[in-house]
Amino acid sequence: DVKVTQSSRYLVKRTGEKVFLECVQDMDHENMFWYRQDPGLGLRLIYFSYDVKMKEKGDIPEGYSVSREKKERFSLILESASTNQTSMYLCASSSYGGRYNSPLHFGNGTRLTVT
């Protein structure tokens, strides 16, 4: 089974802090994703990476950056955390399917609270 592991289940940070959310997948997947989930807004894509050191902005990249130095690891960085970044953050991975895109597999999320 695919396993996507997020380093923290719950995180509390102060406004202005630099925050790192880590995600590791064990299936040698090429693609990795960061989403955030908020009540009433559903899941929204923040960033996507299709290879090591490659990234693309999703629908809501403002206030975030990402790093992918190794294939199995994808980090989400909040340079200066703000209260409106309080959310559930979900990491996902998928294999490169070419024209036939393969399913995304999600981790269990990190619930971040910024005070």
Place this chain on the structure above:
Amino acid sequence: DAKTTQPPSMDCAEGRAANLPCNHSTISGNEYVYWYRQIHSQGPQYIIHGLKNNETNEMASLIITEDRKSSTLILPHATLRDTAVYYCIVRGSNDYKLSFGAGTTVTVRA
């Protein structure tokens, strides 16, 4: 723009089949139908996907109408652990991401 329409909620009895409908009347020829579910406080879980043929796996069956404008996810023997929000998603063959709507909240009752 929402590509799928699902009922906001439904109940089903434990041990019975649960049939979850989804309308996707604007689906195009290269778009797949995906189903995910999200149990409270967990990440979304992949269930099944299909293009035009019916599909079955160990979790569920997916029935797609011949005109592809709607589909039904069938959980053959619902258990209390199947209580979750179920998402029906239309995804193009070249789309790298999934776009989630509001889904259907399914409550399985004993």
